[in-house]
Amino acid sequence: GASAEHAMDLYLRPETAQGIFVNFLNVQKTGRMKIPFGIAQTGKAFRNEIVARQFIFRMREFEQMEMQFFIKPGTQKEWFDYWKETRMKWHQSLGLGEENYRFHDHEKLAHYADAATDIEFKFPFGFKELEGIHSRTDFDLKQHEAFSGKKLQYFDHEDNSSYTPYVLETSIGLDRMFLAVFSNALVEEELDNNTTRTVLKLPAVLAPVKAAILPLVKKDGLPEIARQIVDDLKWDFNVDYDEKDAVGRRYRRQDANGTPFCITVDHDTLEDNTVTIRHRDTMEQKRVKIADLKEIIKAEVDVKHWLMKMK
Incomplete structure (x- = not known):
């Protein structure tokens, strides 16, 4: 939890995404991947929440599932729309009720993003974020390039050029997904x-x-x-x-x-x-x-x- 003492500071990852960016070239070259392609990962993530609440909806330690989808610069708008539609279709395929889902577009964007939306689910305590879809531009790969001194660029054989890919991210909490399914499924029937x-x-x-x-x-x-x-x-x-x-x-x-x-x-x-x-x-x-x-x-x-x- 939050602490005023810093004598024993520990640093735990707040998301699973950065490991994907570090290994972007390893995966691309060994898998001979052509853009567009995605890398997905699930694992532990940690947030220094002041108050953990609403059962398992908000915790300091949780399971996160993320995909970073690498795309050509300039195509991010069409891919953002594609993943919005595709991810919503996936959620609705579980049969939990279309009326229990909605999009919430971000008005204030992170400094690196050019579009962001949440898929919200109607939990017992109201509509809350279940999954985030973000257009992260090329911020992450360029930051790793800047601080590591190593290029993380993709050579496109079709137009004979190198560029730093843009990224579309989908990020979902496994614990929240479990809560959404379970809270919706358990009923008392007359x-x-x-x-x-x-x-x-x-x-x-x-x-x-x-x-x-x-x-x-x-x-x-x-x-x-x-x-x-x-x-x-x-x-x-x-x-x-x-x-x-x-x-x-x-x-x-x-x-x-x-x-x-x-x-x-x-x-x-x-x-x-x-x-x-x-x-x-x-x-x-x-x-x-x-x-x-x-x-x-x-x-x-x-x-x-x-x-x-x-x-």
Whole structure:
């Protein structure tokens, strides 16, 4: 925290970006990268906050994820607009509600920036910054050049010239992202039968457990079939097996854990190799073939499918 004593001063990085700038030429040359390209990094960052507050929203030690996107001077406006649109589309793809996001453009810019905006999220305590997008010009690389005496320029073979790249930065706090998702997902729902359920409506792609396999009863061979389904699905997804208590209670437990799908094995399964699959958010239940389970779950939880939806 803040201190009036300086006898034991410690200096910790306030951002992860500077390591990227120092290593710009190493990455560019060894990777044979052509501009435009980005370097991303996640790691610990530290701020000397006077008052840490609002749970994990503002802390002195936190996880930061940043990307420095190196571009040709003069193209920064179009790339700034591109990353604004792209990053907002990424956030909204998580399904937390488009109305919970907004841009906040900076009126006062840092001395090195020519454009800056924040993506704000509606936390329980109001709209607050979740991610920053900044056009940093060539300030960082030129400062490292000035104090190190080493050139950090890029040779552009297309126009046969050397220049110091401009930089577009996107910076997001992992802890804040977790708080945004978790605070939005945890709800108490009123049901039609005048009861309530606690449900953690995590985006399916982020849910720790993707499906729970539940035998209706602990006899008649149903647990054995359920275990076979677990053994088949566990190579592709993190799945859970639960046979304790009535099936309704098991549904509630998985709802509270954020599990997107519950798969129930019953006596009809013995006859036709079908099971009941229940969706966490809608509580809708469908009868499907065991052989189709993998594709049904993958369509909802797979990172590849999620990213392709943003195209």
